[in-house]
Amino acid sequence: MKVFAPRLVRAHRTRAATRLAEHDFLFRAVAERLADRLADIKRTFPLALDLGCHGGEFGQIVGARGGIERLIQCDPAPAMARCAGGLALAAEADALPFGEGKFDLIVSNMSLHWVNDLPGALVQIRRALKPDGLFLAALAGGGTLGELRGALLEAETELAGGASPRVSPFVDLRDAGALLQRGGFALPVADGDLIPVRYENALRLMADLRGMGEANALAAMPRHFTRRGIILRAAEIYRERHGGPDGRIPASFQIVYLTGWAPDPSQQKPLKRGSATARLADALGAGEKPVGGKAPPLRDN
Numbered sequence: 001m002k003v004f005a006p007r008l009v010r011a012h013r014t015r016a017a018t019r020l021a022e023h024d025f026l027f028r029a030v031a032e033r034l035a036d037r038l039a040d041i042k043r044t045f046p047l048a049l050d051l052g053c054h055g056g057e058f059g060q061i062v063g064a065r066g067g068i069e070r071l072i073q074c075d076p077a078p079a080m081a082r083c084a085g086g087l088a089l090a091a092e093a094d095a096l097p098f099g100e101g102k103f104d105l106i107v108s109n110m111s112l113h114w115v116n117d118l119p120g121a122l123v124q125i126r127r128a129l130k131p132d133g134l135f136l137a138a139l140a141g142g143g144t145l146g147e148l149r150g151a152l153l154e155a156e157t158e159l160a161g162g163a164s165p166r167v168s169p170f171v172d173l174r175d176a177g178a179l180l181q182r183g184g185f186a187l188p189v190a191d192g193d194l195i196p197v198r199y200e201n202a203l204r205l206m207a208d209l210r211g212m213g214e215a216n217a218l219a220a221m222p223r224h225f226t227r228r229g230i231i232l233r234a235a236e237i238y239r240e241r242h243g244g245p246d247g248r249i250p251a252s253f254q255i256v257y258l259t260g261w262a263p264d265p266s267q268q269k270p271l272k273r274g275s276a277t278a279r280l281a282d283a284l285g286a287g288e289k290p291v292g293g294k295a296p297p298l299r300d301n
Helices: 006-017 026-039 055-063 078-083 118-128 148-159 173-182 203-212 228-242 280-284
Strands: 048-052 072-073 088-090 103-109 127-138 186-199 249-262
Touching: 006 078, 006 203, 026 055, 026 103, 026 127, 026 186, 026 249, 055 078, 055 173, 072 078, 078 088, 088 249, 103 118, 118 173, 148 228, 148 249, 173 186, 173 249, 186 203, 203 228, 203 249, 228 249
Parallel strands: 048 072, 048 103, 072 088, 103 127
Antiparallel strands: 127 249, 186 249
C-alpha cells in the first residue's frame, strides 16, 4: 500500500532546496544529536552514507567528531543532493543503488518517515552495511505535530462536513525496535526525544513545513487546494487550544532514534536460557515463591 506519493516528496524537496537554509533549524538540531551519539562510539568509519541528506546538514555538523573518513550523501531529490555538495547522488531509501556490504556506517537524518516500505528499506540498509557496520537514524515519531493535526481535523469537519488526510502518519516509538529486528539488525535500540518549537501562529508553522520540504505528501491527499477559510479556522482553533499568554503557539516534534548493527560473529550474544550463576531474588533482596504463588512485597509500607 502506498501511503505517500514519492513524486510529491521529491517535488516538495525540490521546491524547498533553493531556500532551505532559512528553514533547516530542525534538521540541524537533530543532526547535532546524531553527531553526539556517533561521537560516543569510539571507532572509525572509512566509508559512510548519509541517506536522505537534505542540504547536507549532518555532514556539515559531524565534521571529524564521528570518525567518518569519507561521506557519500544521498537524497530522493536531485536538487537537494546538489545542495549537499561533495560526493552526492539522488536515490530512494527503499530502492538503494548499492551492492551488499559497501558501507561501514549509514546515517539518516529526518527522512525515513517519508518511506512507503520502511521495513523493506531497513532490510536494504542492513544489506548495504559491512558486517558489524552501524545504522543510526532519526525520524519523525507519532507525537509529531499533534496540535496541528487536531486543529486541521476540527476546522475541516466544521466547515466542510468531513476531514481529509492532512498530516502524515508517523512511526510509533513502541514499534520502532520491532522494525529494526524485522530488518535483521543486531543489538537494536530505539529511543525518543521531544523538540518543542514556538511559533507566532499556525500559518508561520505551515510556512516552515513547506520551507523544509515537509508539506503533505500523502497519496490520499485532496487533489485540490485547501479552502483558505479552513486554514484560517484551523489557525484560530490552534491558538484557542494551545496559545500561551504571549499569543504564541507550541509545535511538538517527536524524534525517534534508531540504532542497529549489521550482524557479525564478533558481537555480544545473549546468554543461553538457564545459564545464570546468580539468583534474581538475591540481587533484589526479595523472597522467592513457586510459580503461581503470591510474591512478598519488596518493601513494607
